[in-house]
Amino acid sequence: MIRISMLAVPVFVFYCAMSFAVFADAFHVSAEPQTIDPGDPFIVRVTGVSNVHQPAASFAGRKLMFLPCGEDCSMAVCSADLVVKPGRYRIAISEGKRKHHATITVRRHLPAVIHLTLPPDKVELNPKDMQRVEREVNLLQSLWAEHSEKMWDGSFLLPMQNEVSAQFGLKRIINDKKVSIHQGIDIRGKEGExxxxxxxGRVVLADELYFGGNTLVISHGMGIFTVYMHLDRFGTNKGVIVSKGDIIGFVGSTGRSTGPHLHFGVKVQDASVNPVKFIDLKL
Ligand SMILES: [Zn+2]
Known part of the structure:
Protein backbone atom coordinates (compact mmCIF):
# COMPACT_ATOMS: atom_id res chain seq x y z
CA MET A 1 0.00 0.00 0.00
CA ILE A 2 2.76 2.40 0.94
CA ARG A 3 4.51 1.78 -2.39
CA ILE A 4 1.33 2.60 -4.33
CA SER A 5 0.74 5.95 -2.59
CA MET A 6 4.38 6.91 -3.03
CA LEU A 7 3.88 6.50 -6.78
CA ALA A 8 0.45 8.11 -6.85
CA VAL A 9 1.65 11.49 -5.55
CA PRO A 10 4.15 12.27 -8.36
CA VAL A 11 1.77 10.88 -10.98
CA PHE A 12 -1.02 13.18 -9.70
CA VAL A 13 1.32 16.20 -9.71
CA PHE A 14 2.47 15.35 -13.23
CA TYR A 15 -1.15 14.96 -14.40
CA CYS A 16 -2.09 18.37 -12.96
CA ALA A 17 0.91 20.02 -14.57
CA MET A 18 -0.02 18.43 -17.91
CA SER A 19 -3.64 19.59 -17.75
CA PHE A 20 -2.51 23.12 -16.82
CA ALA A 21 -0.05 23.12 -19.74
CA VAL A 22 -2.77 21.96 -22.15
CA PHE A 23 -5.15 24.68 -20.87
CA ALA A 24 -2.47 27.40 -20.94
CA ASP A 25 -1.30 26.48 -24.47
CA ALA A 26 -4.81 26.04 -25.87
CA PHE A 27 -5.46 29.79 -26.05
CA HIS A 28 -2.84 31.05 -28.47
CA VAL A 29 -2.59 34.30 -30.43
CA SER A 30 -0.41 35.06 -33.46
CA ALA A 31 -0.11 37.92 -35.96
CA GLU A 32 1.09 37.36 -39.52
CA PRO A 33 3.18 39.18 -40.67
CA GLN A 34 4.51 40.73 -37.46
CA THR A 35 6.28 43.65 -39.19
CA ILE A 36 4.36 45.85 -41.62
CA ASP A 37 4.47 49.15 -43.48
CA PRO A 38 1.64 51.69 -43.00
CA GLY A 39 -1.36 50.44 -45.00
CA ASP A 40 -0.31 46.80 -44.95
CA PRO A 41 -2.91 44.21 -43.98
CA PHE A 42 -2.20 41.46 -41.44
CA ILE A 43 -4.05 38.52 -39.92
CA VAL A 44 -4.54 37.88 -36.20
CA ARG A 45 -5.23 34.21 -35.51
CA VAL A 46 -6.53 32.96 -32.18
CA THR A 47 -6.60 29.22 -31.44
CA GLY A 48 -8.14 27.42 -28.48
CA VAL A 49 -11.34 29.44 -28.57
CA SER A 50 -14.82 28.10 -29.13
CA ASN A 51 -16.57 29.67 -32.10
CA VAL A 52 -19.48 30.48 -29.83
CA HIS A 53 -17.48 32.94 -27.74
CA GLN A 54 -15.78 35.39 -30.08
CA PRO A 55 -12.52 37.00 -28.90
CA ALA A 56 -12.58 40.76 -28.32
CA ALA A 57 -9.79 43.05 -29.52
CA SER A 58 -9.14 46.31 -31.34
CA PHE A 59 -6.23 47.85 -33.23
CA ALA A 60 -5.73 51.56 -33.99
CA GLY A 61 -9.29 52.30 -32.87
CA ARG A 62 -10.86 49.61 -35.08
CA LYS A 63 -12.62 46.59 -33.60
CA LEU A 64 -11.16 43.31 -34.87
CA MET A 65 -13.86 41.22 -36.56
CA PHE A 66 -13.24 37.52 -36.09
CA LEU A 67 -14.46 34.69 -38.29
CA PRO A 68 -13.99 30.93 -37.86
CA CYS A 69 -10.83 29.39 -39.40
CA GLY A 70 -11.33 25.75 -38.39
CA GLU A 71 -12.03 23.96 -35.13
CA ASP A 72 -11.37 26.20 -32.10
CA CYS A 73 -9.78 28.82 -34.40
CA SER A 74 -10.81 32.41 -35.14
CA MET A 75 -9.08 34.92 -37.39
CA ALA A 76 -9.41 38.64 -38.05
CA VAL A 77 -8.23 40.58 -41.12
CA CYS A 78 -6.75 43.87 -39.87
CA SER A 79 -4.89 46.85 -41.20
CA ALA A 80 -2.96 49.86 -40.07
CA ASP A 81 -3.95 52.82 -42.22
CA LEU A 82 -1.50 55.09 -44.05
CA VAL A 83 -1.27 57.61 -41.20
CA VAL A 84 -0.37 55.13 -38.44
CA LYS A 85 2.80 56.16 -36.56
CA PRO A 86 5.80 53.82 -36.74
CA GLY A 87 6.42 51.75 -33.62
CA ARG A 88 5.44 48.61 -31.75
CA TYR A 89 1.75 48.01 -31.07
CA ARG A 90 0.39 45.50 -28.56
CA ILE A 91 -3.03 44.09 -29.44
CA ALA A 92 -4.77 42.69 -26.34
CA ILE A 93 -7.14 39.83 -27.13
CA SER A 94 -9.57 38.48 -24.57
CA GLU A 95 -12.04 35.64 -24.56
CA GLY A 96 -14.06 35.50 -21.37
CA LYS A 97 -11.56 35.91 -18.53
CA ARG A 98 -8.60 34.75 -20.64
CA LYS A 99 -6.30 37.40 -22.07
CA HIS A 100 -3.41 37.21 -24.50
CA HIS A 101 -1.69 39.62 -26.85
CA ALA A 102 -0.07 39.91 -30.27
CA THR A 103 2.62 42.44 -31.16
CA ILE A 104 2.82 44.29 -34.47
CA THR A 105 5.72 46.50 -35.53
CA VAL A 106 4.94 49.29 -38.01
CA ARG A 107 8.07 50.32 -39.95
CA ARG A 108 8.93 53.91 -40.82
CA HIS A 109 8.05 54.33 -44.48
CA LEU A 110 9.06 57.23 -46.71
CA PRO A 111 6.66 57.43 -49.66
CA ALA A 112 7.82 57.99 -53.23
CA VAL A 113 6.87 61.47 -54.51
CA ILE A 114 5.67 62.46 -57.99
CA HIS A 115 4.57 65.79 -59.47
CA LEU A 116 1.38 65.90 -61.54
CA THR A 117 -0.12 68.65 -63.68
CA LEU A 118 -3.91 68.69 -63.92
CA PRO A 119 -6.48 71.21 -65.27
CA PRO A 120 -6.77 73.95 -62.56
CA ASP A 121 -10.57 73.50 -62.33
CA LYS A 122 -10.02 69.88 -61.21
CA VAL A 123 -7.72 71.04 -58.39
CA GLU A 124 -9.14 74.38 -57.20
CA LEU A 125 -12.80 73.47 -56.79
CA ASN A 126 -15.63 76.00 -57.00
CA PRO A 127 -18.07 76.02 -54.02
CA LYS A 128 -20.64 73.89 -55.89
CA ASP A 129 -18.09 71.16 -56.73
CA MET A 130 -16.69 71.39 -53.19
CA GLN A 131 -20.17 70.64 -51.81
CA ARG A 132 -20.52 67.73 -54.21
CA VAL A 133 -17.15 66.28 -53.12
CA GLU A 134 -18.14 66.62 -49.43
CA ARG A 135 -21.41 64.75 -50.11
CA GLU A 136 -19.50 61.99 -51.89
CA VAL A 137 -16.91 61.69 -49.10
CA ASN A 138 -19.79 61.28 -46.60
CA LEU A 139 -21.47 58.72 -48.85
CA LEU A 140 -18.27 56.62 -49.01
CA GLN A 141 -17.71 56.96 -45.23
CA SER A 142 -21.22 55.61 -44.65
CA LEU A 143 -20.40 52.58 -46.84
CA TRP A 144 -17.22 51.75 -44.86
CA ALA A 145 -19.29 51.70 -41.65
CA GLU A 146 -21.35 48.72 -42.91
CA HIS A 147 -20.29 45.34 -41.46
CA SER A 148 -22.26 42.52 -43.08
CA GLU A 149 -21.59 38.78 -42.92
CA LYS A 150 -18.58 37.26 -44.73
CA MET A 151 -19.26 36.94 -48.47
CA TRP A 152 -15.79 36.50 -50.00
CA ASP A 153 -14.61 33.18 -51.36
CA GLY A 154 -10.90 32.44 -50.73
CA SER A 155 -8.08 34.87 -51.54
CA PHE A 156 -8.69 38.07 -53.55
CA LEU A 157 -7.59 38.66 -57.18
CA LEU A 158 -6.29 41.72 -59.00
CA PRO A 159 -9.17 42.90 -61.23
CA MET A 160 -6.80 43.12 -64.24
CA GLN A 161 -3.48 41.38 -64.87
CA ASN A 162 -1.73 44.43 -66.40
CA GLU A 163 1.25 46.38 -65.05
CA VAL A 164 0.82 48.67 -62.02
CA SER A 165 1.57 52.26 -63.10
CA ALA A 166 1.19 54.02 -59.71
CA GLN A 167 1.85 52.31 -56.39
CA PHE A 168 -0.13 52.49 -53.17
CA GLY A 169 0.95 55.27 -50.76
CA LEU A 170 2.53 57.40 -53.51
CA LYS A 171 2.66 61.08 -52.53
CA ARG A 172 1.40 63.15 -55.45
CA ILE A 173 2.04 66.88 -55.57
CA ILE A 174 -0.57 68.32 -57.91
CA ASN A 175 0.19 71.57 -59.80
CA ASP A 176 2.95 72.26 -57.18
CA LYS A 177 0.25 72.98 -54.58
CA LYS A 178 -2.02 70.18 -53.38
CA VAL A 179 -0.71 66.98 -51.83
CA SER A 180 -2.68 63.80 -52.38
CA ILE A 181 -1.72 60.38 -51.03
CA HIS A 182 -2.58 57.54 -53.41
CA GLN A 183 -4.92 55.22 -51.49
CA GLY A 184 -4.96 52.43 -54.07
CA ILE A 185 -3.00 51.25 -57.11
CA ASP A 186 -3.35 52.31 -60.74
CA ILE A 187 -3.40 49.45 -63.23
CA ARG A 188 -2.64 50.17 -66.88
CA GLY A 189 -5.48 49.44 -69.29
CA LYS A 190 -6.93 50.31 -72.68
CA GLU A 191 -10.28 52.03 -72.93
CA GLY A 192 -13.01 49.35 -72.79
CA GLU A 193 -10.81 46.60 -71.32
CA GLY A 201 -19.59 40.27 -52.72
CA ARG A 202 -22.47 42.70 -53.09
CA VAL A 203 -22.22 45.83 -55.27
CA VAL A 204 -22.99 48.65 -52.82
CA LEU A 205 -22.15 51.58 -55.13
CA ALA A 206 -22.18 52.04 -58.91
CA ASP A 207 -22.28 55.80 -59.41
CA GLU A 208 -20.46 58.73 -61.00
CA LEU A 209 -18.25 60.59 -58.47
CA TYR A 210 -16.37 63.87 -58.94
CA PHE A 211 -12.85 62.48 -58.44
CA GLY A 212 -13.43 58.76 -59.04
CA GLY A 213 -15.61 59.14 -62.14
CA ASN A 214 -17.70 55.99 -62.65
CA THR A 215 -16.97 54.25 -59.35
CA LEU A 216 -18.00 50.77 -58.27
CA VAL A 217 -17.68 49.43 -54.71
CA ILE A 218 -18.13 45.78 -53.70
CA SER A 219 -18.78 44.86 -50.06
CA HIS A 220 -17.23 41.47 -49.29
CA GLY A 221 -18.51 41.43 -45.70
CA MET A 222 -16.81 41.84 -42.30
CA GLY A 223 -15.88 45.44 -43.20
CA ILE A 224 -13.85 44.51 -46.33
CA PHE A 225 -14.49 46.44 -49.58
CA THR A 226 -12.90 46.70 -53.03
CA VAL A 227 -13.11 49.95 -55.05
CA TYR A 228 -12.88 50.38 -58.85
CA MET A 229 -12.60 53.94 -60.25
CA HIS A 230 -12.51 55.86 -63.56
CA LEU A 231 -14.57 53.17 -65.37
CA ASP A 232 -15.82 53.95 -68.85
CA ARG A 233 -19.06 52.12 -67.97
CA PHE A 234 -20.44 49.60 -65.51
CA GLY A 235 -20.97 45.90 -66.26
CA THR A 236 -23.33 45.34 -63.31
CA ASN A 237 -25.64 47.28 -61.00
CA LYS A 238 -25.93 48.30 -57.37
CA GLY A 239 -27.43 45.51 -55.24
CA VAL A 240 -26.17 42.63 -57.42
CA ILE A 241 -24.16 39.82 -55.77
CA VAL A 242 -21.13 39.20 -58.00
CA SER A 243 -18.81 36.18 -58.01
CA LYS A 244 -15.01 36.34 -58.01
CA GLY A 245 -13.84 37.07 -61.58
CA ASP A 246 -17.20 38.37 -62.91
CA ILE A 247 -16.95 41.30 -65.36
CA ILE A 248 -18.13 44.34 -63.39
CA GLY A 249 -17.04 47.19 -65.68
CA PHE A 250 -14.76 48.50 -68.42
CA VAL A 251 -11.63 50.67 -68.24
CA GLY A 252 -12.08 54.38 -68.87
CA SER A 253 -10.77 57.79 -67.87
CA THR A 254 -13.78 59.32 -66.12
CA GLY A 255 -13.42 61.69 -63.13
CA ARG A 256 -10.02 63.19 -62.23
CA SER A 257 -7.86 61.03 -64.48
CA THR A 258 -5.06 61.71 -66.94
CA GLY A 259 -5.76 58.75 -69.25
CA PRO A 260 -7.43 55.31 -69.35
CA HIS A 261 -6.50 53.17 -66.33
CA LEU A 262 -8.14 51.38 -63.41
CA HIS A 263 -7.74 52.74 -59.89
CA PHE A 264 -8.15 49.74 -57.58
CA GLY A 265 -8.54 50.21 -53.84
CA VAL A 266 -9.11 47.93 -50.84
CA LYS A 267 -10.70 49.06 -47.58
CA VAL A 268 -10.62 47.15 -44.31
CA GLN A 269 -13.28 48.95 -42.31
CA ASP A 270 -12.31 52.56 -43.12
CA ALA A 271 -8.55 51.95 -43.50
CA SER A 272 -7.05 52.11 -47.00
CA VAL A 273 -5.00 48.95 -47.51
CA ASN A 274 -2.21 48.15 -49.97
CA PRO A 275 -4.06 46.02 -52.60
CA VAL A 276 -0.87 44.23 -53.73
CA LYS A 277 -0.22 43.00 -50.16
CA PHE A 278 -3.92 42.28 -49.60
CA ILE A 279 -4.23 39.82 -52.49
CA ASP A 280 -1.26 37.89 -51.02
CA LEU A 281 -3.22 37.08 -47.84
CA LYS A 282 -4.33 33.45 -47.58
CA LEU A 283 -8.03 33.96 -46.94
ZN1 LIG B 1 -5.24 55.90 -58.63
Missing part, protein backbone atom coordinates in the same frame (compact mmCIF):
# COMPACT_ATOMS: atom_id res chain seq x y z
CA UNK A 194 -12.65 44.24 -68.95
CA UNK A 195 -12.45 44.77 -65.18
CA UNK A 196 -13.20 41.76 -62.97
CA UNK A 197 -14.55 41.43 -59.41
CA UNK A 198 -11.67 40.81 -57.01
CA UNK A 199 -13.88 38.47 -55.03
CA UNK A 200 -17.49 37.54 -54.29
Missing amino acids: QVRASNR
Whole structure:
Protein backbone atom coordinates (compact mmCIF):
# COMPACT_ATOMS: atom_id res chain seq x y z
CA MET A 1 0.00 0.00 0.00
CA ILE A 2 2.76 2.40 0.94
CA ARG A 3 4.51 1.78 -2.39
CA ILE A 4 1.33 2.60 -4.33
CA SER A 5 0.74 5.95 -2.59
CA MET A 6 4.38 6.91 -3.03
CA LEU A 7 3.88 6.50 -6.78
CA ALA A 8 0.45 8.11 -6.85
CA VAL A 9 1.65 11.49 -5.55
CA PRO A 10 4.15 12.27 -8.36
CA VAL A 11 1.77 10.88 -10.98
CA PHE A 12 -1.02 13.18 -9.70
CA VAL A 13 1.32 16.20 -9.71
CA PHE A 14 2.47 15.35 -13.23
CA TYR A 15 -1.15 14.96 -14.40
CA CYS A 16 -2.09 18.37 -12.96
CA ALA A 17 0.91 20.02 -14.57
CA MET A 18 -0.02 18.43 -17.91
CA SER A 19 -3.64 19.59 -17.75
CA PHE A 20 -2.51 23.12 -16.82
CA ALA A 21 -0.05 23.12 -19.74
CA VAL A 22 -2.77 21.96 -22.15
CA PHE A 23 -5.15 24.68 -20.87
CA ALA A 24 -2.47 27.40 -20.94
CA ASP A 25 -1.30 26.48 -24.47
CA ALA A 26 -4.81 26.04 -25.87
CA PHE A 27 -5.46 29.79 -26.05
CA HIS A 28 -2.84 31.05 -28.47
CA VAL A 29 -2.59 34.30 -30.43
CA SER A 30 -0.41 35.06 -33.46
CA ALA A 31 -0.11 37.92 -35.96
CA GLU A 32 1.09 37.36 -39.52
CA PRO A 33 3.18 39.18 -40.67
CA GLN A 34 4.51 40.73 -37.46
CA THR A 35 6.28 43.65 -39.19
CA ILE A 36 4.36 45.85 -41.62
CA ASP A 37 4.47 49.15 -43.48
CA PRO A 38 1.64 51.69 -43.00
CA GLY A 39 -1.36 50.44 -45.00
CA ASP A 40 -0.31 46.80 -44.95
CA PRO A 41 -2.91 44.21 -43.98
CA PHE A 42 -2.20 41.46 -41.44
CA ILE A 43 -4.05 38.52 -39.92
CA VAL A 44 -4.54 37.88 -36.20
CA ARG A 45 -5.23 34.21 -35.51
CA VAL A 46 -6.53 32.96 -32.18
CA THR A 47 -6.60 29.22 -31.44
CA GLY A 48 -8.14 27.42 -28.48
CA VAL A 49 -11.34 29.44 -28.57
CA SER A 50 -14.82 28.10 -29.13
CA ASN A 51 -16.57 29.67 -32.10
CA VAL A 52 -19.48 30.48 -29.83
CA HIS A 53 -17.48 32.94 -27.74
CA GLN A 54 -15.78 35.39 -30.08
CA PRO A 55 -12.52 37.00 -28.90
CA ALA A 56 -12.58 40.76 -28.32
CA ALA A 57 -9.79 43.05 -29.52
CA SER A 58 -9.14 46.31 -31.34
CA PHE A 59 -6.23 47.85 -33.23
CA ALA A 60 -5.73 51.56 -33.99
CA GLY A 61 -9.29 52.30 -32.87
CA ARG A 62 -10.86 49.61 -35.08
CA LYS A 63 -12.62 46.59 -33.60
CA LEU A 64 -11.16 43.31 -34.87
CA MET A 65 -13.86 41.22 -36.56
CA PHE A 66 -13.24 37.52 -36.09
CA LEU A 67 -14.46 34.69 -38.29
CA PRO A 68 -13.99 30.93 -37.86
CA CYS A 69 -10.83 29.39 -39.40
CA GLY A 70 -11.33 25.75 -38.39
CA GLU A 71 -12.03 23.96 -35.13
CA ASP A 72 -11.37 26.20 -32.10
CA CYS A 73 -9.78 28.82 -34.40
CA SER A 74 -10.81 32.41 -35.14
CA MET A 75 -9.08 34.92 -37.39
CA ALA A 76 -9.41 38.64 -38.05
CA VAL A 77 -8.23 40.58 -41.12
CA CYS A 78 -6.75 43.87 -39.87
CA SER A 79 -4.89 46.85 -41.20
CA ALA A 80 -2.96 49.86 -40.07
CA ASP A 81 -3.95 52.82 -42.22
CA LEU A 82 -1.50 55.09 -44.05
CA VAL A 83 -1.27 57.61 -41.20
CA VAL A 84 -0.37 55.13 -38.44
CA LYS A 85 2.80 56.16 -36.56
CA PRO A 86 5.80 53.82 -36.74
CA GLY A 87 6.42 51.75 -33.62
CA ARG A 88 5.44 48.61 -31.75
CA TYR A 89 1.75 48.01 -31.07
CA ARG A 90 0.39 45.50 -28.56
CA ILE A 91 -3.03 44.09 -29.44
CA ALA A 92 -4.77 42.69 -26.34
CA ILE A 93 -7.14 39.83 -27.13
CA SER A 94 -9.57 38.48 -24.57
CA GLU A 95 -12.04 35.64 -24.56
CA GLY A 96 -14.06 35.50 -21.37
CA LYS A 97 -11.56 35.91 -18.53
CA ARG A 98 -8.60 34.75 -20.64
CA LYS A 99 -6.30 37.40 -22.07
CA HIS A 100 -3.41 37.21 -24.50
CA HIS A 101 -1.69 39.62 -26.85
CA ALA A 102 -0.07 39.91 -30.27
CA THR A 103 2.62 42.44 -31.16
CA ILE A 104 2.82 44.29 -34.47
CA THR A 105 5.72 46.50 -35.53
CA VAL A 106 4.94 49.29 -38.01
CA ARG A 107 8.07 50.32 -39.95
CA ARG A 108 8.93 53.91 -40.82
CA HIS A 109 8.05 54.33 -44.48
CA LEU A 110 9.06 57.23 -46.71
CA PRO A 111 6.66 57.43 -49.66
CA ALA A 112 7.82 57.99 -53.23
CA VAL A 113 6.87 61.47 -54.51
CA ILE A 114 5.67 62.46 -57.99
CA HIS A 115 4.57 65.79 -59.47
CA LEU A 116 1.38 65.90 -61.54
CA THR A 117 -0.12 68.65 -63.68
CA LEU A 118 -3.91 68.69 -63.92
CA PRO A 119 -6.48 71.21 -65.27
CA PRO A 120 -6.77 73.95 -62.56
CA ASP A 121 -10.57 73.50 -62.33
CA LYS A 122 -10.02 69.88 -61.21
CA VAL A 123 -7.72 71.04 -58.39
CA GLU A 124 -9.14 74.38 -57.20
CA LEU A 125 -12.80 73.47 -56.79
CA ASN A 126 -15.63 76.00 -57.00
CA PRO A 127 -18.07 76.02 -54.02
CA LYS A 128 -20.64 73.89 -55.89
CA ASP A 129 -18.09 71.16 -56.73
CA MET A 130 -16.69 71.39 -53.19
CA GLN A 131 -20.17 70.64 -51.81
CA ARG A 132 -20.52 67.73 -54.21
CA VAL A 133 -17.15 66.28 -53.12
CA GLU A 134 -18.14 66.62 -49.43
CA ARG A 135 -21.41 64.75 -50.11
CA GLU A 136 -19.50 61.99 -51.89
CA VAL A 137 -16.91 61.69 -49.10
CA ASN A 138 -19.79 61.28 -46.60
CA LEU A 139 -21.47 58.72 -48.85
CA LEU A 140 -18.27 56.62 -49.01
CA GLN A 141 -17.71 56.96 -45.23
CA SER A 142 -21.22 55.61 -44.65
CA LEU A 143 -20.40 52.58 -46.84
CA TRP A 144 -17.22 51.75 -44.86
CA ALA A 145 -19.29 51.70 -41.65
CA GLU A 146 -21.35 48.72 -42.91
CA HIS A 147 -20.29 45.34 -41.46
CA SER A 148 -22.26 42.52 -43.08
CA GLU A 149 -21.59 38.78 -42.92
CA LYS A 150 -18.58 37.26 -44.73
CA MET A 151 -19.26 36.94 -48.47
CA TRP A 152 -15.79 36.50 -50.00
CA ASP A 153 -14.61 33.18 -51.36
CA GLY A 154 -10.90 32.44 -50.73
CA SER A 155 -8.08 34.87 -51.54
CA PHE A 156 -8.69 38.07 -53.55
CA LEU A 157 -7.59 38.66 -57.18
CA LEU A 158 -6.29 41.72 -59.00
CA PRO A 159 -9.17 42.90 -61.23
CA MET A 160 -6.80 43.12 -64.24
CA GLN A 161 -3.48 41.38 -64.87
CA ASN A 162 -1.73 44.43 -66.40
CA GLU A 163 1.25 46.38 -65.05
CA VAL A 164 0.82 48.67 -62.02
CA SER A 165 1.57 52.26 -63.10
CA ALA A 166 1.19 54.02 -59.71
CA GLN A 167 1.85 52.31 -56.39
CA PHE A 168 -0.13 52.49 -53.17
CA GLY A 169 0.95 55.27 -50.76
CA LEU A 170 2.53 57.40 -53.51
CA LYS A 171 2.66 61.08 -52.53
CA ARG A 172 1.40 63.15 -55.45
CA ILE A 173 2.04 66.88 -55.57
CA ILE A 174 -0.57 68.32 -57.91
CA ASN A 175 0.19 71.57 -59.80
CA ASP A 176 2.95 72.26 -57.18
CA LYS A 177 0.25 72.98 -54.58
CA LYS A 178 -2.02 70.18 -53.38
CA VAL A 179 -0.71 66.98 -51.83
CA SER A 180 -2.68 63.80 -52.38
CA ILE A 181 -1.72 60.38 -51.03
CA HIS A 182 -2.58 57.54 -53.41
CA GLN A 183 -4.92 55.22 -51.49
CA GLY A 184 -4.96 52.43 -54.07
CA ILE A 185 -3.00 51.25 -57.11
CA ASP A 186 -3.35 52.31 -60.74
CA ILE A 187 -3.40 49.45 -63.23
CA ARG A 188 -2.64 50.17 -66.88
CA GLY A 189 -5.48 49.44 -69.29
CA LYS A 190 -6.93 50.31 -72.68
CA GLU A 191 -10.28 52.03 -72.93
CA GLY A 192 -13.01 49.35 -72.79
CA GLU A 193 -10.81 46.60 -71.32
CA GLN A 194 -12.65 44.24 -68.95
CA VAL A 195 -12.45 44.77 -65.18
CA ARG A 196 -13.20 41.76 -62.97
CA ALA A 197 -14.55 41.43 -59.41
CA SER A 198 -11.67 40.81 -57.01
CA ASN A 199 -13.88 38.47 -55.03
CA ARG A 200 -17.49 37.54 -54.29
CA GLY A 201 -19.59 40.27 -52.72
CA ARG A 202 -22.47 42.70 -53.09
CA VAL A 203 -22.22 45.83 -55.27
CA VAL A 204 -22.99 48.65 -52.82
CA LEU A 205 -22.15 51.58 -55.13
CA ALA A 206 -22.18 52.04 -58.91
CA ASP A 207 -22.28 55.80 -59.41
CA GLU A 208 -20.46 58.73 -61.00
CA LEU A 209 -18.25 60.59 -58.47
CA TYR A 210 -16.37 63.87 -58.94
CA PHE A 211 -12.85 62.48 -58.44
CA GLY A 212 -13.43 58.76 -59.04
CA GLY A 213 -15.61 59.14 -62.14
CA ASN A 214 -17.70 55.99 -62.65
CA THR A 215 -16.97 54.25 -59.35
CA LEU A 216 -18.00 50.77 -58.27
CA VAL A 217 -17.68 49.43 -54.71
CA ILE A 218 -18.13 45.78 -53.70
CA SER A 219 -18.78 44.86 -50.06
CA HIS A 220 -17.23 41.47 -49.29
CA GLY A 221 -18.51 41.43 -45.70
CA MET A 222 -16.81 41.84 -42.30
CA GLY A 223 -15.88 45.44 -43.20
CA ILE A 224 -13.85 44.51 -46.33
CA PHE A 225 -14.49 46.44 -49.58
CA THR A 226 -12.90 46.70 -53.03
CA VAL A 227 -13.11 49.95 -55.05
CA TYR A 228 -12.88 50.38 -58.85
CA MET A 229 -12.60 53.94 -60.25
CA HIS A 230 -12.51 55.86 -63.56
CA LEU A 231 -14.57 53.17 -65.37
CA ASP A 232 -15.82 53.95 -68.85
CA ARG A 233 -19.06 52.12 -67.97
CA PHE A 234 -20.44 49.60 -65.51
CA GLY A 235 -20.97 45.90 -66.26
CA THR A 236 -23.33 45.34 -63.31
CA ASN A 237 -25.64 47.28 -61.00
CA LYS A 238 -25.93 48.30 -57.37
CA GLY A 239 -27.43 45.51 -55.24
CA VAL A 240 -26.17 42.63 -57.42
CA ILE A 241 -24.16 39.82 -55.77
CA VAL A 242 -21.13 39.20 -58.00
CA SER A 243 -18.81 36.18 -58.01
CA LYS A 244 -15.01 36.34 -58.01
CA GLY A 245 -13.84 37.07 -61.58
CA ASP A 246 -17.20 38.37 -62.91
CA ILE A 247 -16.95 41.30 -65.36
CA ILE A 248 -18.13 44.34 -63.39
CA GLY A 249 -17.04 47.19 -65.68
CA PHE A 250 -14.76 48.50 -68.42
CA VAL A 251 -11.63 50.67 -68.24
CA GLY A 252 -12.08 54.38 -68.87
CA SER A 253 -10.77 57.79 -67.87
CA THR A 254 -13.78 59.32 -66.12
CA GLY A 255 -13.42 61.69 -63.13
CA ARG A 256 -10.02 63.19 -62.23
CA SER A 257 -7.86 61.03 -64.48
CA THR A 258 -5.06 61.71 -66.94
CA GLY A 259 -5.76 58.75 -69.25
CA PRO A 260 -7.43 55.31 -69.35
CA HIS A 261 -6.50 53.17 -66.33
CA LEU A 262 -8.14 51.38 -63.41
CA HIS A 263 -7.74 52.74 -59.89
CA PHE A 264 -8.15 49.74 -57.58
CA GLY A 265 -8.54 50.21 -53.84
CA VAL A 266 -9.11 47.93 -50.84
CA LYS A 267 -10.70 49.06 -47.58
CA VAL A 268 -10.62 47.15 -44.31
CA GLN A 269 -13.28 48.95 -42.31
CA ASP A 270 -12.31 52.56 -43.12
CA ALA A 271 -8.55 51.95 -43.50
CA SER A 272 -7.05 52.11 -47.00
CA VAL A 273 -5.00 48.95 -47.51
CA ASN A 274 -2.21 48.15 -49.97
CA PRO A 275 -4.06 46.02 -52.60
CA VAL A 276 -0.87 44.23 -53.73
CA LYS A 277 -0.22 43.00 -50.16
CA PHE A 278 -3.92 42.28 -49.60
CA ILE A 279 -4.23 39.82 -52.49
CA ASP A 280 -1.26 37.89 -51.02
CA LEU A 281 -3.22 37.08 -47.84
CA LYS A 282 -4.33 33.45 -47.58
CA LEU A 283 -8.03 33.96 -46.94
ZN1 LIG B 1 -5.24 55.90 -58.63
